[in-house]
Amino acid sequence: MNEENQFQNPEQAQTPDTFKLCHDKIQAIRQQVKKAVIGQDQVVDLALVSLLAAGHLLIEGVPGLGKTLLVKSIAKAISGNFARIQFTPDLMPSDVTGHAFFDQKDSSFKIRKGPAFTNLLLADEINRAPAKTQASLLEVMQEQQITIEGRPYKLDKPFMVLATQNPLEQEGTYALPEAELDRFLLNATIEYPDADSEQAIVKMITEGHVGDSFATEQIEAVASPQDILKLQKAVTKIEVDDSLYAYTVRLVQATRQWPGIRAGAGPRASIALIRCAKALVLLRGGRYVTPDDIKQIATSVLRHRISLSAELEIEGVKVTNVIHDILEQVEAPRN
């Protein structure tokens, strides 16, 4: 993220334009979110990349590290709606999407929209719900519409799902199938904050607040949902050289042929890599994608799309290590 410090683009610096305005807007949102979410800069950036690329984010990590706060903060900063679903083993698909009910007052069926009708949806502990309920949410993510009683309802835009997943080793979890995981644009891991960040969190929560939850009052709404749609449009204008498309495909294809990988990433991963790299470039204030942008985002894009062979899993090799090897060994773009 410190690339701009090393390589200031002189021409860009002199000519502020749409991209510059977009960058400023995103930085404003970022600053607001970071007011509340302390010590998790990487996850904040990935969430914003996901928002800019109009994708969905899967967050892995133990409870209590600020996942709900992250979604709330983003929703507040972009003046969007926010909803939260706690996935449990008895959660039904209609609890996510909504359902029709018979209103005895006027003797007609009425639609009660579910929590999925929002801008930002936090699907907490998605792997605690059975496959049927998970699938209902994933269908919403893919189609961006919900069908109730045969009638389709479009979701508000922008729509983003931030799903959290507990580590699979924990009891009572249902692993998401590969096809469903593929629907998530990015996979972020949220780690414990460092000592300084944790100290800042404790101080902030305990000074002038009742309880242990962080109030998001101090977060200002610096953008609107329409602004986000414009930013998403701007992302599509970021320039990508042909060699980078080839590089992306090479990377993804390498995951299919790499020894020790049971199931590699599909074409959706190549698309996601370019989309995320473009969003990352806009977040940084650039105009064109470089191989470094793709490399930087590759781990988050590929991590949940790759399954290691049993042999490597037994040996304790992590997916990130394998992706790192792939990034080191796949030839950089050819011009």
Place this chain on the structure above:
Amino acid sequence: MDLSKISIKLRPRNGYAAIDLGTRMAQRNWRQMILSCLIFTLPLYLFLLFLMPGHPLWVAIIIWWLKPLWERPLLLILSQDVFHQNLSLSDILRNGFKLLFKQLIPSISWRRFSPTRSFDAPVMQLENLAGQARSERLSALHSRSPSSISGMTFMMHLVEGLIAFGIMTFILQFIPMNDVEWTLFLEELFNNTGLDLFYLLLSIGWYIAMLLIAPFYVAGGFSSYLNQRSIREAWDLELIFRQLARKHKNKKFDYQNLTASILLCLFLLPSPNIFAAEPTATALKEDAYTKQKHSVKATIKRIQEGPDYKRTEQTFEFRRINPAESDRDKNKEKNSSNDPLLSKEVAKLLSWLFLAALVIYLLLKLPAIIDYFSGNSGAKNKTLDNKKKPEQLFGLDLKQESLPDDVVTEALNLWQAQQAREALGLLYRASLSKLIHEYDCEFEDGFTELECYQIVHSKNLALTPYFEKLTQYWRLLAYGHQLPSEPIFLSLLNQWPNYFEAEEATSEEVDHEQ
């Protein structure tokens, strides 16, 4: 040689049955043979490894080359065991060292690659034959096909290779390569000792494989040799005759029976009518004898017609045949289907084809092998100095030969010819090439321009600010499709010799001074 004391069952065997017998002999003496191998080879192996730590494969090759010498004590053990004589360790050492120098030069030079080496060894070692006598003897013994011996040699080589690679892979599996501490420890160990992990493991694996295989190889050849001699010299018959002769010789004269017989005759002589008195009884006995004789003959005939006497055995051998008869034989072969000889021929042909392919492959790989043994084995250690420099990065040819003699003039020409991308590309390519070949910058295939810059930055070179600027404008052109302005390009062009050609000149001066 007293055949009566021989410990193996002497009977004519086919080639592979004889090798089976050898395997049993090797199993029986395995411990003693392995010990002997270790005594004669391990000190040499360790000594050579100490002398040439950077060439572990050479060490294994030397041990392999000297195989005919250190296999001799094994043959000594087997030859004594065949006559129920167990050698002590001191006997093996004493006699083994004497044997080492017997026909030393031929054994490790032109006879080294004989496919029937283990079969021929007893002629030299046990029969003490040399020169013409040895050749004639071998010619006689080889007259019956020694193809099983060649086959065994071939198979033993394959098994030896498999075991060597198996051991190497097995050891590698147990090295925790993902453990950083282990990796650092191994790197430090091998950097300090100059050893090469891969080739050291291969060498150790090969050495162990040689130790494991040698007893079986020697025993297989020796048992085949015994079998051939047994067939040619009818040892089995000789042994039977000897046993009969000994039995006969050992039999004492029975005076008591003789006396009793004489007395019986004397007692019967005065009354010859005794025999005539019972003519009918004698005739009856003869009839019974004749009937029994016929019955026995019928039984023998029935047994001979049974399956035990209908067993057929096929042997395979080369024979000089009459050309006139060969056509007839060919016709016979055509008529006969599913001939096992034919499948043997095919198998044999395939084996030779495989061998030929292996030789061709090794010949093709010869330059690489020579390169390895030309003293650059340290290159296999991933040290900075010896690591292979990349010849291409980001699609740019980085070989020094590919660069024009005057990079600046060439780049300027390209720029003036409106080929701005090629011009800046040449400047960047030339810079990378210089950084790789003259500044020992390690750039991997997967490195991006920014990562290359970070490598240069970490080296604190004087050219770092210039390379940063060059990288920035190259990236802007390559991925942002934005051309640098002419003053910027000319500035980059004019500064380039200050950082790269000046350094080259300095290094050349240093070289001259040295």
